[in-house]
Amino acid sequence: MRLVARFAKDLIDSFEVIDIYDNDIKRYTLSKDNPTLETLTIKYPAALWMEKKINDEFGIIFKNSFDTRNTIKHEYFPKNIYPMRKSFSKKEIEFCDFKEYKYEEIEGDSLFVVPVGPIHAGIIEPGHFQFSQAGEEILHLEVRHFYKYRAIEKMCEGKKPLDILQIISRVSGNESIAYQVAYRDILAQSSGIEIPKSLKQKYAILLELERIIHHLTDLGFIPNDAGFGSALAFMSAASEEARRAMKKLTNHRFGFDTIKSELDLDYNILNEYLKKLKDDLIFFRDWIEDIPSVWDRFDTTGVLSKKNAIKYGAVGLVARASGVKIDCRDNDFYKSFGYEMQVGKKGDVGERFTLRIKEIFNSIEMIERMQTDSSESIELKDFKDGEYHSFIESSIGELFIYLSIKNGVVDRLYIRDPSHINWQLFHTTIYKDIIADFPLINKSFDLSYAGNDL
Template sequence: MRLIARFAQENENNFEIIDVFDIEIKKTKIDKNNPVTSTLTNKYPAAIWMERKIRDEFGINFEGCVDTRPLVKHERFPKNIYPMRKNFQKIDIEFGEFEPYEYEEVKGEGVFYVPVGPIHAGIIEPGHFQFSQAGEDMLHLEVRHFYKYRSIEKMCENKKPLEIKKIIERISGNESIAYQIAFFNILAKSAGIELNESFKNKSAILLEMERIIHHLTDLGFIPNDAGFAPALAFMSRLSEDARRTLAKVTGHRFGFGAINEEMKYDFSEIFKFINYLEEKINFFENWIIDIPSLWDRFDTTGGLSHEKAQRYGVVGVAARSSGVAIDTRNNQWYKNRGFEIQVRQKGEVSDRFLLRIAEIKNSIQIIRNCKTDSNEKIEFKEFNDGEFHSFVESSIGELFMYIKLKDGVIDRFYVRDPSHINWQAFHTAIYKDIIADFPLINKSFDLSYAGNDL
């Protein structure tokens, strides 16, 4: 049984923990006067961040959890303020007393520590990496995030469903279209309607374009971090062409607002682009595969084992590169449009790199097989109260979204971005490597900071 998400919500008379597994959803009510429940971390290591986040935001404790350090709350966040409780108001928060964060560290003679971030040399999002080193060898890595915490879940509360659309679109730029599709799936469930084939086909085209753009970008930056800049130059042009194509069709380079009730777009530019892309990606694959010095860096580097990937519940490219055949698109609707799940076995940088090439080729076939000749419009007349959830395969992996509607407004909004799971397994992929390989390994996963931090 795979753990997908663990999160909390506050009801009138109690707190509630919701555990989402791949085969069932469990709910546990908790006394507000004694907010304590049992941990899942002994069986599911990915629950560690989930429980630490719940503790920071709701003040709920977990018996048996060995890691009780703050996660969302950084050093000067006041102790007794829980931003996801209903009594939390939009106020100016005064800094609390500074309490240094205690990093996990390896002790021993000759061991030293290397802090990296949250400010980096490149134009990337903020995240901190604390290395325990013995010479060049990485002995341990602790990932610390939530520098980009925007309290998006709280931001969405007490708003009508359509009022949060622009927030949803902008949670994570690499996954904007995936987030929008997940949101529309929930709107449809709440409205009691079935999304028509026109919507499904057009949204699938845009989702695959988003996947292509993200993969093309990675296929340039991964070799660049191994010292092969020509790949970055080649792929920068292709990914830019893809973004301009998306902008021509939807009006925005990142697809903000692309998923809507009608999507009356001219998709001919996308069909023209994928014909051009198919030729270029085949050339790129034949070219890059014949550079031995590059594969000397890729092979045996950053290995995420099949066992670790399963134990942590890893999703997306990272999972499929480690032999875990998991993809939300693995259903009959997508198979009818040419979807074939791409899987590799070793979980190394080389596997994650080659899997992205294979997925681009498959995305091209999916786009070709999606029909765009219908312009059926979706009409949302009203939204019913209740609890609704949705799954979408973003360019990073399985995205889970949950919305609870009460009295016509959002009572609880929750997202488990694929990066929230994958960041927790990331440290297991570095132990056989040297610190100079860390940027290469990190880029081969290419996880989202914004999607994780919310």
């Protein structure tokens, strides 16, 4: 069994903790006086951040957990409030006194610590990395996040389901389409309608295009971090072209706010673009294959073992590169359009790099076969109360969204971004690599900070 998510809900007179597994759902009701529950972290280490988040937001205590430090409550965040409880309605809180956060550090003769972040040297999102070093070698890395914690889940509570579409679009810019499609699926379930196949195909095209953009960006940045700059110049041009194609299709470079009752896609533009992309990609693949200095950095760097990938319940391309067969697209709908799961073996940077190229080729093929002329429409309205969830394979991995509607408004929204799982296993890949390889490994994962922090 793979743990997908563990999250809590405030039922006014009690708390409910819900565990989502890949083939099971477990529910626990906890009294408000003394909310405690046994931890899952011993069996599922990736439950750690989920439990810490629940602890910070609801005040539920997990017994026998190996780490009880705060996660969303940083140094200046008041520790005695539980903001996700229904009784908490403040929009403004005051800073508390500075309380030091104890990092995981390895101490010893000639060992030292390198703190990195939260504001980084490049143009990336904020997050903190604490390295324990023995010279060049990394002994341990602690990843600390939630600098971008915006409380999106709380923000959406009490709003009508259709009113939060714009927020859902902007949870994580790189996965916007995936978020929107996942949320649309939930709304369709709630209004009891079946999404017409042609519309499904059209949104799947956008989803694949988003994946292509994400992969292309990485294909440039990964070699760049290995000191091969011309690959970045080449691939950043290609990803710019992909963004422009997205702009022509959806009128937005990231595809924000594209959930509509109907969708018209201009296939001529798309096909013209895909033709060029295919040529570029074949050239790129052959070109980069012949650069030994790049592969010298790629191979055996940042290895995620299959054992760890399964233990942590890794998702997305990262898991597939380590030989774990997991993909939400592994179903009849996608297979009828030529979907083939791309699975690697070695789990290193090089494997993730080649897998990205292979996935783009597969996405191109699917987009070509998904194009349809029929236009059907849906109307999302009359949402029935209840609990709904959906899974979507975003460009990073399996995205899970849970929505509970009560009295016509959002009662609880829970989002489990693929990055939330993959960040937690990140430190296992980096042991005994040199610190200069960190950016390379980080880019080969390419996880979202905004989606993780919410």
